[in-house]
Amino acid sequence: MDDIEEKLSLDRSKLVAMALLLGKGRSVPDFTQTKVISKFLDVKDKCPKKIQSWKRSQLVRLQNYALRKLEWPEEYTEEKILPLLTLWDSLDISRGNTLVQHLAPYRIVKKRPRQGKNPNKTGRNVGNH
Structure with missing residues (x-):
């Protein structure tokens, strides 16, 4: 065990953690940390099947x-x-929801030309030059 610790530069606790992550801890016969393994394998988190409603982030x-x-x-x-x-x-x-405080611009930095329209104020189509 000491030579593995030296080669990998890991102490015993880090080797045990790595064995748990790799799933190798269960296959070692003298591995006595069965309570630790069962805690890692016991999944208590449950994902909701459906989210009822989404809310806007603050x-x-x-x-x-x-x-x-x-x-x-x-x-x-x-x-x-x-x-x-x-x-x-x-x-x-x-969607028609106006109950929430939405972001509102306080100024327009650059106007975006409408598709197919000349950006000047004459309103002519781009192809009619």
């Missing part, structure tokens, strides 16, 4: 959680979450 709570658990700055979290919240709001509005 940006500030997500920022606080990401800062606490992932050490993400608030700006980084906002950069990652804002497109998802925008998509959620767009889909929610298209």
